[in-house]
Amino acid sequence: xxxxxxxxxxxxxxxxxxxxxxxxxxxxxVAPVGTGTHxxxxxxxxxxxxxxxxxxxxMYDPAELTVTVGAGTTVEELSGILxxxxxxxxxxxxxxxxxxxxxxxxxxxxLRRLRYGPLRDRVLEVRFATAAGELVxxxxxTVKNVTGYxxxxxxxxxxxxxxxxxxxxxxxQPRPMHAQWGHTSDDPATVLARSFRASAVLxxxxxxxxxxxxxxxxxxxxxxxxxxxxxxxxxxxxxGAHRGRASVAPADVIAVGRSLDAIVGARWIAEAGVGTLHxxxxxxxxxxxxxxxxxxxxGWLLREEGAPGLDxxxxxxxxxxxxxxxKTAFDPTNKLAAGRLPLAPREDARIAS
Amino acid sequence: MDRALLADLRAxxxxxxxxxxxxxxxxxxxxxxxxxGEASAVCFPATAEHVVAAVQVAARHDRPFVxxxxxxxxxxxxxxxxxxxVIVTTHLNRVLEVDEQQxxxxxxxxxxNLDLSRAVRHLGLHYxxxxxxxxxxxxxxxIATNAGxxxxxxxxxxxxxxxxxxxxxxxxxxxxxxxxxPDQPGYDLRGCFVGSEGTMGLATRIAVRLTANPPxxxxxxxxxxxxxxxxxxxxxxxxxxxxxxxxEMMDAEITRAVEDFVGAGxxxxxxxxxxxxxxxxxxxxxxxxxxxxxxxxxxGARTVRVAADEAERALLWKGRKSAFGAIARIAPDYYLHDAxxxxxxLVDVLRQVYAIASEQRLTMMNVFHAGDGNLHPxxxxxxxxxxxxxxxxxxxxAILQACVAAGGVLSGEHGIGxxxxxxxxxxxxxxxxxxxxxxxxxxDPSGRANPDKVLPQGSRCGExxxxxxxxxx
Numbered sequence: 001x002x003x004x005x006x007x008x009x010x011x012x013x014x015x016x017x018x019x020x021x022x023x024x025x026x027x028x029x030v031a032p033v034g035t036g037t038h039x040x041x042x043x044x045x046x047x048x049x050x051x052x053x054x055x056x057x058x059m060y061d062p063a064e065l066t067v068t069v070g071a072g073t074t075v076e077e078l079s080g081i082l083x084x085x086x087x088x089x090x091x092x093x094x095x096x097x098x099x100x101x102x103x104x105x106x107x108x109x110x111l112r113r114l115r116y117g118p119l120r121d122r123v124l125e126v127r128f129a130t131a132a133g134e135l136v137x138x139x140x141x142t143v144k145n146v147t148g149y150x151x152x153x154x155x156x157x158x159x160x161x162x163x164x165x166x167x168x169x170x171x172x173q174p175r176p177m178h179a180q181w182g183h184t185s186d187d188p189a190t191v192l193a194r195s196f197r198a199s200a201v202l203x204x205x206x207x208x209x210x211x212x213x214x215x216x217x218x219x220x221x222x223x224x225x226x227x228x229x230x231x232x233x234x235x236x237x238x239x240g241a242h243r244g245r246a247s248v249a250p251a252d253v254i255a256v257g258r259s260l261d262a263i264v265g266a267r268w269i270a271e272a273g274v275g276t277l278h279x280x281x282x283x284x285x286x287x288x289x290x291x292x293x294x295x296x297x298x299g300w301l302l303r304e305e306g307a308p309g310l311d312x313x314x315x316x317x318x319x320x321x322x323x324x325x326x327k328t329a330f331d332p333t334n335k336l337a338a339g340r341l342p343l344a345p346r347e348d349a350r351i352a353s
Numbered sequence: 354m355d356r357a358l359l360a361d362l363r364a365x366x367x368x369x370x371x372x373x374x375x376x377x378x379x380x381x382x383x384x385x386x387x388x389x390g391e392a393s394a395v396c397f398p399a400t401a402e403h404v405v406a407a408v409q410v411a412a413r414h415d416r417p418f419v420x421x422x423x424x425x426x427x428x429x430x431x432x433x434x435x436x437x438x439v440i441v442t443t444h445l446n447r448v449l450e451v452d453e454q455q456x457x458x459x460x461x462x463x464x465x466n467l468d469l470s471r472a473v474r475h476l477g478l479h480y481x482x483x484x485x486x487x488x489x490x491x492x493x494x495x496i497a498t499n500a501g502x503x504x505x506x507x508x509x510x511x512x513x514x515x516x517x518x519x520x521x522x523x524x525x526x527x528x529x530x531x532x533x534x535p536d537q538p539g540y541d542l543r544g545c546f547v548g549s550e551g552t553m554g555l556a557t558r559i560a561v562r563l564t565a566n567p568p569x570x571x572x573x574x575x576x577x578x579x580x581x582x583x584x585x586x587x588x589x590x591x592x593x594x595x596x597x598x599x600x601e602m603m604d605a606e607i608t609r610a611v612e613d614f615v616g617a618g619x620x621x622x623x624x625x626x627x628x629x630x631x632x633x634x635x636x637x638x639x640x641x642x643x644x645x646x647x648x649x650x651x652x653g654a655r656t657v658r659v660a661a662d663e664a665e666r667a668l669l670w671k672g673r674k675s676a677f678g679a680i681a682r683i684a685p686d687y688y689l690h691d692a693x694x695x696x697x698x699l700v701d702v703l704r705q706v707y708a709i710a711s712e713q714r715l716t717m718m719n720v721f722h723a724g725d726g727n728l729h730p731x732x733x734x735x736x737x738x739x740x741x742x743x744x745x746x747x748x749x750x751a752i753l754q755a756c757v758a759a760g761g762v763l764s765g766e767h768g769i770g771x772x773x774x775x776x777x778x779x780x781x782x783x784x785x786x787x788x789x790x791x792x793x794x795x796x797d798p799s800g801r802a803n804p805d806k807v808l809p810q811g812s813r814c815g816e817x818x819x820x821x822x823x824x825x826x
């Protein structure tokens with residue numbers, strides 16, 4: 001028994017997780033839900049028994065720079081607790097009322113990825129309810145670990161199709177001493193080449209916005225070096241009835257941005273140096289055009305909201321046969337979040353069911 | 354049986370690329386760990402096509418295969434079990450493309466870790482994971498073990514730096530996992546592959562992220578009269594809101610050994626030293642240097658030496674990175690362990706580790722990545738001494754158990770391989786191991802990719818115990 005297991009909150013969480021696992025095991029179709037902020041991301045919202053992950057911060061020792069939470073905890077609640085110790089976990093979903101489990105399952109990396117890396121780098125340990133109704137743990141609670149296969153990375157971005165996340169251990173970090181946004185008309189490639197560890201470089205086709213975080217004097221000098229005009233907060237991320245997230249090679253961001261500019265009604269902002277573009281519009285057909293422009297550059301566009309006709313990524317899943325084998329290994333009857341990923345059923349899956 | 358296998362391998366790769374003489378089979382019978390096995394053939398492919406051909410021949414003969422880089426692994430991950438075909442990647446050693454704008458490089462798996470950083474130095478870039486063996490270990494091997502190194506404290510381990518991998522799966526088919534777009538549709542198969550120790554296939558081409566060299570770097574050496582004070586300083590630095598680029602600890606024995614070996618100016622009478630590196634922009638780095646100095650002093654640091662120039666900085670690091678060369682002067686054999694504990698348990702676990710060594714009457718040194726709780730107890734001994742191996746193994750088992758009891762894990766960067774395979778149930782329940790076995794089966798239904806590594810026999814629920822022919826374990 002590790003010391004963790006003796007924490008009373010830990011025992012409560014474990015009971016709640018077992019209840020979730022039993023619920024998942026008993027159902028023929030499972031729809032994992034959090035606070036419902038990202039229900040339309042990817043495929044259509046799955047039908048089935050709605051399953052919710054346990055809520056609560058279970059273990060937090062600021063000296064460890066790690067935190068253990070029920071996956072149903074909202075990002076907002078976790079941020080509040082970490083900020084009391086002047087720390088943060090870089091989970092920046094568009095809507096902070098999203099649950100941590102949902103944010104991880106949808107693979108939402110947030111706008112500061114340029115500096116802090118993708119969401120999957122933040123997850124140390126996962127526990128999830130399997131289709132068979134068992135609780136499975138993968139990864140480990142320490143900041144460094146190669147004990148067995150990297151289950152946390154497999155679960156991040158899996159849309160709940162391999163298991164329902166019930167708890168996670170996340171890596172935290174000290175909050176930056178100072179943060180300042182600024183903007184310039186210089187193109188993002190120039191800004192990237194001249195900046196050092198910028199937290200974000202966002203570009204909307206006309207203006208490049210930069211987030212600098214760190215020692216106040218360094219932030220001031222970076223703003224000066226880049227010739228930025230200071231601004232309050234981040235630039236607006238486009239909103240609309242139909243929204244999507246595109247992923248392209250970082251080198252293609254400018255070309256893709258120019259293509260999107262040519263589509264009437266498409267509003268967008270790009271994460272330069274990363275390759276993510278956020279697109280929004282009022283008509284579904286506009287998002288379809290945007291998807292076409294992105295795929296022509298070798299990328300893909302994931303529907304995040306609206307656009308019921310634009311399920312999936314707009315491209316075939318790469319290594320679809322291998323992914324189907326992985327899916328079958330964890331969920332042979334395709335009962336977990338069915339339809340969230342466009343995976344073809346396999347012959348042996350049908351036999352197993 | 355081997356004759357037909359060898360003939361097919363030679364026909365596919367060319368006879369000079371396939372060896373099966375007793376000397377080669379002996380040389381490639383182990384890695385830098387302690388487990389010994391036996392290969393049936395050793396292949397030296399020079400192209401990805403050669404790798405595919407070798408894997409296809411192995412498939413046709415229903416034989417296992419084991420990927421091997423420089424053989425610096427310490428957990429027996431490259432030890433051949435079941436008389437497999439050993440596929441050595443050291444001739445696949447080209448840096449194929451450096452993309453300065455996107456800060457990435459495409460490399461073959463046999464490129465040496467340090468060679469990649471050297472190849473991009475003129476661009477002000479480097480490859481961040483820096484295992485102590487970086488002069489000798491390959492990028493492919495680093496991926497297999499999800500290797501770490503001192504600078505992984507701030508920069509993350511190998512998994513955070515691998516963008517895409519072309520792999521040959523066990524059936525001889527090829528797939529690109531991951532990509533240079535920030536995310537890929539569907540499951541993160543690249544993430545699964547990194548750290549899978551060759552059990553999911555073999556990499557033939559890898560895209561890695563390159564990191565900008567920081568404009569300012571300060572390297573500090575703090576020395577202490579007690580190891581507890583040094584460990585308390587580690588916690589104090591983290592608690593002060595500083596995540597250094599590296600935070601390494603060396604105990605009295607290893608500090609003396611290193612100083613005698615390289616003369617880096619480490620104090621020979623210290624109970625422990627900390628090597629701390631801070632990097633970034635000027636003001637932040639200066640503020641952190643002062644903060645670390647204050648934290649160290651408040652925990653009894655005798656001296657705080659800040660490297661004055663690049664030469665002094667290189668010398669301080671040379672001391673740390675020569676640790677394993679230094680101990681060769683003390684005794685002919687060593688057994689290097691690797692485990693991770695929560696940072697706040699460092700002092701407590703270190704005490705237990707020393708007690709275990711003294712109980713088994715063994716010489717033990719500690720040189721490790723203190724900042725992320727990654728312990729490397731190093732047992733130094735003479736393997737010719739009767740009964741010594743039993744004591745060495747007993748100490749190793751006890752150390753692992755102490756780390757797990759403190760909430761730790763079995764390995765931070767060396768991997769599980771053969772060495773720790775049977776310890777996996779210490780940290781995982783049967784359902785956890787079953788899930789991992791399912792994942793492995795999804796990649797390799799045939800079970801021929803580096804069999805008998807990582808997961809203990811019986812991991813798959815309902816699995817029949819299957820000991821492959823010729824297994825030494």
